[in-house]
Amino acid sequence: MIFVLGMINAFAANPAPPSPVGRTRPPPPPPGLPIDENILTMMLVALLFGIYIIYNFKIKQKTPM
Incomplete structure (x- = not known):
């Protein structure tokens, strides 16, 4: 059970932010x-x-x- 919960935790973690190198357009602005x-x-x-x-x-x- 702990192994399954650990796998779920690994998949639910926030991914690393994308690298700014090679980005063709700026990111969208934050919501107003x-x-x-x-x-x-x-x-x-x-x-x-x-x-x-x-x-x-x-x-x-x-x-x-």
Whole structure:
């Protein structure tokens, strides 16, 4: 089991960066914005949307007598 995990670790390791010698074009620029820039805003909108959906579902649901 340890041997198999060692092989998986060897294949999952990050490869060495490519050599800059012989490169014909420059590397691409880094991404402009981080993924989680507005994560709190998105979470707040999702929470409010969930409350809205639950509220509408309860209004449409018939209550037993």
